[in-house]
Amino acid sequence: MIKEEQQWTIEAKSSLFDLKLHEVWAYRDLLVLLVRRDFVSFYKQTILGPLWFFIQPLFTTIIFTFIFGNLAGISTDGLPKPLFYMAGITAWNYFADCLTKTSSVFRDNAGIFGKVYFPRLIMPLSIVVSNLVRFGVQMLLFLILLAYYYFSGANFNISWAICLFPVIVILMALLGLGAGMIISAMTTKYRDLAFLISFGVQLLMYATTVIYPLSEAIKKYPEYAWIIKYNPMTPIIETFRYGFLGEGSFSWFSLGYATIVTIVLLLIGTVVFNKVERNFVDTV
Amino acid sequence: MSKNIAIKVENLSKAYQLGQIGTGTISRDLERWYARIRGKEDPFLRIGESNNQNTKSESDVVWSLKDINFEIEQGDAVGIIGRNGAGKSTLLKILSKVTAPTTGKISGKGRIASLLEVGTGFHPELSGRENIFLNGAILGMRKKEIQRKLDEIVDFAGIERYLDTPVKRYSSGMYVRLAFAVAAHLESEMLIVDEVLAVGDAEFQKKCLGKMGEVSKGEGRTVLFVSHNMDAVLNLCKSGIVLKDGLLDFLGGATSSVRHYQSHNLNTICNWKSTRKLTNPHFSFLKCSISGKQPELTLTIDFKTNSTSKHPNAFAVFGIKGSLGGTIMEAIPELQPYIKFEGQETSYRCEIKLNRFIPGPYSIYAWLGVSESENCDWLDDVLHFEIFDAPMDNRTFPYAARTGFQVAESKLTSMIPHD
Numbered sequence: 001m002i003k004e005e006q007q008w009t010i011e012a013k014s015s016l017f018d019l020k021l022h023e024v025w026a027y028r029d030l031l032v033l034l035v036r037r038d039f040v041s042f043y044k045q046t047i048l049g050p051l052w053f054f055i056q057p058l059f060t061t062i063i064f065t066f067i068f069g070n071l072a073g074i075s076t077d078g079l080p081k082p083l084f085y086m087a088g089i090t091a092w093n094y095f096a097d098c099l100t101k102t103s104s105v106f107r108d109n110a111g112i113f114g115k116v117y118f119p120r121l122i123m124p125l126s127i128v129v130s131n132l133v134r135f136g137v138q139m140l141l142f143l144i145l146l147a148y149y150y151f152s153g154a155n156f157n158i159s160w161a162i163c164l165f166p167v168i169v170i171l172m173a174l175l176g177l178g179a180g181m182i183i184s185a186m187t188t189k190y191r192d193l194a195f196l197i198s199f200g201v202q203l204l205m206y207a208t209t210v211i212y213p214l215s216e217a218i219k220k221y222p223e224y225a226w227i228i229k230y231n232p233m234t235p236i237i238e239t240f241r242y243g244f245l246g247e248g249s250f251s252w253f254s255l256g257y258a259t260i261v262t263i264v265l266l267l268i269g270t271v272v273f274n275k276v277e278r279n280f281v282d283t284v
Numbered sequence: 285m286s287k288n289i290a291i292k293v294e295n296l297s298k299a300y301q302l303g304q305i306g307t308g309t310i311s312r313d314l315e316r317w318y319a320r321i322r323g324k325e326d327p328f329l330r331i332g333e334s335n336n337q338n339t340k341s342e343s344d345v346v347w348s349l350k351d352i353n354f355e356i357e358q359g360d361a362v363g364i365i366g367r368n369g370a371g372k373s374t375l376l377k378i379l380s381k382v383t384a385p386t387t388g389k390i391s392g393k394g395r396i397a398s399l400l401e402v403g404t405g406f407h408p409e410l411s412g413r414e415n416i417f418l419n420g421a422i423l424g425m426r427k428k429e430i431q432r433k434l435d436e437i438v439d440f441a442g443i444e445r446y447l448d449t450p451v452k453r454y455s456s457g458m459y460v461r462l463a464f465a466v467a468a469h470l471e472s473e474m475l476i477v478d479e480v481l482a483v484g485d486a487e488f489q490k491k492c493l494g495k496m497g498e499v500s501k502g503e504g505r506t507v508l509f510v511s512h513n514m515d516a517v518l519n520l521c522k523s524g525i526v527l528k529d530g531l532l533d534f535l536g537g538a539t540s541s542v543r544h545y546q547s548h549n550l551n552t553i554c555n556w557k558s559t560r561k562l563t564n565p566h567f568s569f570l571k572c573s574i575s576g577k578q579p580e581l582t583l584t585i586d587f588k589t590n591s592t593s594k595h596p597n598a599f600a601v602f603g604i605k606g607s608l609g610g611t612i613m614e615a616i617p618e619l620q621p622y623i624k625f626e627g628q629e630t631s632y633r634c635e636i637k638l639n640r641f642i643p644g645p646y647s648i649y650a651w652l653g654v655s656e657s658e659n660c661d662w663l664d665d666v667l668h669f670e671i672f673d674a675p676m677d678n679r680t681f682p683y684a685a686r687t688g689f690q691v692a693e694s695k696l697t698s699m700i701p702h703d
Contacts, residue, residue, distance in 0.1 A: 117396075
């Protein structure tokens, strides 16, 4: 009946770098089912169903267009305002969702984690993939808007950097995952960070080029622009805009920098997450 | 590791921190870390304390499990018994990898299906079918494996009609049946079950026990079973582990384990230490213990009285209250010797015979006075004891507080008419 007789040991101390990735692979079906659960349970007993995924970015875009575009008159590099904002919002939302949901993964799942074992990494991974579905739906909305402006002859052109789109998505996902796991590991014992995260993400949005182009920030505040420049999300969003809209500050150097930050955060995050996971049930 | 050993536990210990976690822990964490880099042992983990929940200890770290060693053979069904807080659930949690041990090592082979709770990960909005897959995957099954077992699971749970209804519409019985069915059909080498049978109706409980018996006897899988239901343990298990205050108290066959547990757990010893404003004269120390076996239990109360001044002769009365709060009986010891107050602490012992009490918690009040109308000291609910034994041998009749706390001794004779 049983094919493999795997041997295992449970010890008080485990190696810091034993990430149990083979176990994650063995539980890949669970990942798929969790993503399905998140998607299905999101719109059960709603009338509009998955349409709700559209509503939030749509309204945010409208409000941003009015407030930042018209009222405050912040430049959009000559791009149509709704298109400019929606590009930023779509990308930012995905990163922010990954970050906030991952950062509370221990608290949200304390019930399950306390009763049954499965590789804990599955949970944050499922969050990232679940949000990918949502991101896909919002991308669709963005593409519809893009097509509308394209056929009405607006002033933008799609550049070759659109080929970097998959890379950007992966970078956003992993950056949110890595940072989220670090925060989640720190919040199991000390809840303070949990309060910080919800408004911290808001603040971080203003330090990223979501509502203004990087070029504008450098022009107006040359001495503080480094904060925005060294925010790893900035090159990602700038590349995203450059690819789809043809405007934005793209450089291989800054994208490379974002990639390195992502990899470092992801590694630290995974190690810390695995360390905390072993005992978090006792302290959460 | 020899071939037949399914699981081997060596020097397993688990420490928990008492009290609030969060406030003040950062300084302790720093202290701990400082001790570690100097190569010293953890200042907050003191060795050699057992987990007796009634006594207060200096340290606020408690050893929920301490130096546990045992081996379980392949295909064995093991009952883990012990009072509340003895460490049973902690042991199961460590075995099912939910939390890591503080020290020690466990080695084993094969997959473990643990059922610490039924329906973990069930999502109320999803249908029964979707939840079978989700729950199965959480327990470690592959999708095709669940697909293959789907009919069997649905059949066992008896929910065919409701398969595509969200589980939030299920009755609690159906919910539990479905959850147990998923876990019981997981192809694992070891099944860990923690008192899930406390839920569900009698018929389903029987079905679960049957399934677990089938799993261990028929399929040769190892079963670890925690229960307070001694009959279930005797029925299902071949061997037993008795835990007491986090220590391994007894290891052996199921019958001898149950017997050991029942005979040793009558002795609920409680100490009471006075922290109140003292009347004069007053009780200064109280302690009780139980000895013997039903139906001849003896409750022994050791106590001390004290008074700062001379006083007339007094006497003490002890009353026993049941779980419903009312007094069941009162023990009024003979007058001689009187309790004398001569300005010093005096020790006394009172032995009370108890006849056939039903299992459950009881509390004791103590009264000290000179006459019926002249109270010196009165302490309500001052000592507690619990009876685990059934009042009669070989009878596991469900005793309930509403039918009385004491069982009358009775005898039935058949009256055959003479020719």
